[in-house]
Amino acid sequence: MARIGVEQSLTDVRQALESRGYQVVTLKQENDAKNCDCCVITGSDKNVMGYHNVVTNGSVIDARGLTAEEICKQVESRLV
Incomplete structure (x- = not known):
């Protein structure tokens, strides 16, 4: 199963993804x-200085305004 990175504060998203076997x-x-197929972030840590360090080749999902269910659906669609 895929490896998903989730920011620490998104416990409901973590639980929803784990219940789906991720x-x-x-x-x-x-x-x-590193080595994550997809990452879910809160968006509150935006890079205001404009520096970009690519750590993962996986998709990044901004969780702002989304429910845990909506995020799970986005993760699934991006891993196809």
Whole structure:
């Protein structure tokens, strides 16, 4: 099953993804995203300085305004 990185504060998303059988990794620092097929972030940590360090080749989903169910559907659609 796919490996999904989820920011620490998104516990409802973590639980929903785990219940679907995904391996969920808590994103506490940049390197936690390595080897993740997809990452779910809150968007509150936007890079205002414009620096970009690519750590993962997987999709990144901004969770702002989405329910856990909507996020799970986005994860599933991006892993096809």
